[in-house]
Amino acid sequence: MRIPRIYLPIPLAIGATVPLDDNAFNHAVRVLRLKADAALILFNGTGGAFAATLTAVGKREAWVRLLEFWPGEVESPLRVVLGQGISRGDKMDYTLQKAVELGVAAIQPLFTERGGVDWPGERLTRKVQHWRGIVIGACEQCGRNQLPAVHDPLALVDWLAQPAESGLHLLLDPAAKRGWRELEPPSGGITVLIGAEGGLSPAEISQAVQAGFIGVRLGPRILRTETAGLAALATMQALWGD
Secondary structure, three states, X not given: OOOOXXXXXXXXXOOOEEEOOHHHHHHHHHHOOOOOOOEEEEEOOEOOXXXXXXXXXXXXXXXXXXXXXXXXXXXXXXXXXXXEEOOOOOHHXXXXXXXXXXXOOEEEEEEOOOOOOOOOHHHHHHHHHHHHHHHHHHHHHHOOOEOOEEOOOEXXXXXXXXXXXXXXXXXXOOOOOOEHHHOOOOOOOEEEEEOOOOOOOHHHHHHHHHOOOEEEEOOOOOXXXXXXXXXXXXXXXXXHOO
């Protein structure tokens, strides 16, 4: 049986005995039904992981002893920031989960003209917390020890107005004339912009191009928003990453 990996956002050190927080307790004890002496792998999102064992399990708390530090990482050498138009339902959850598995470094959720979402403050706060939980779960599953950032959502026009990260800036556009094989390998990171359901409007595409984004197409077929970003990430990792 694979040893469960658990995220615990506290300082960790060899030899320490630490309590599991509510999320980790729920995952390890209530969901996985682990008992005392069970083996675990703990990580806190800053790099590396710890071999550990459950020392005590109660009704509402559990304690873990840290035995050994493992410095290994599975991070991609290609730093990709995904600017993703916010989609409805569980499509955004799926996109975030799979983007983490494909090695994304950070995710910027974006409100776009055709996204069809408009959440008031408290609901938006809960949604972002939920997305960050999705990212944690994906890291636990896929072996990543560093958490990709999920930035607070922004309107696309506001994001484009911010100082851009260095490197290549790509805009997924089914009408673009340039394909991936025509791009030069990037010397730095990559920022890729994906529209929500219905794609980006002509005005948004124009704004992105003016901000330095290069239009690129994935192929002759128009992909759904939850497919497009993942296909782009897989393509970039195959061409330039790991």
